[in-house]
Amino acid sequence: MKSRVSLRGKLTSEIPTSSMADIAFLLITFFMVTTVFTAIHGIDYGLPKKEMSSNIKPQESVYIHLKASGEITLDFVPVSSMEQLASYIKGKMEQTQGRKPVILRTDPEVPYGVTVEVLDVLKQLDIQNISIPTQTDIELWKDYFRD
């Protein structure tokens, strides 16, 4: 006797997707927590290539000195405020069609924030030729940086 086995209830292959949404939301939570959207900004300080750079003497430029005592001198004359500094430099730049370089010298003990504050003033005046001498430069050129 032959026995017949009928397969009425067909077996269908399925990928279990019930937990997919849970996994997806878990991933979303991870990315939402770790994402940083803020673009960072700063003051660009591009330096010329070595062959294009030249030595500038304080006498041939606008010379700003941020002293350890908190005093700011401009062409060896003390200034009391950033506004005074800005108006003086603006005047100088108008006289020389903006060609006069600016040297920004900072004493080692001065907080870095003060240097950036002055640099920001210079950038606002759209001065292209800004020179920040290093301590080694100052040592080498100490005859010119006497004040």
Place this chain on the structure above:
Amino acid sequence: MIIRYRTRPVTAVIPTASMADIAFLLITFFMFTTSFSVDRTDVQLPASVVQQKVEKDAAIIAITADEGIRISDGIRESELVTDMAKLESILKEIVQTHPSRQFIIKCDKRAPYRSFNTVYEMMLRNSIRNISLLTEKKG
């Protein structure tokens, strides 16, 4: 004649079939926009009016108020360096591998200028020309 209407109970169902699609769409968005911060040094940045957007993947040198220095090549997490010779060797390595990479100086406004000068001189020695000084927006 009496007509009887069969009333079937109405059940409230929130359609969840498209939920996975929406979720994956959001994942894709976050995956493409995510950028992991390579340096989380806590510094008080100086403020400025003039600001330019810095390049993505720029190398970062962070200087804290107590003159601690951390460096990152823009890809790897920043590391603390106590030895200046080591800092210079890392700088050289970055310049050799990525010659056109921008360098960001993330210096605390209370840090003495001498610590900035140390890093600045080192950069000049290694012919790094593309520098950005990280600031906060003033006002």
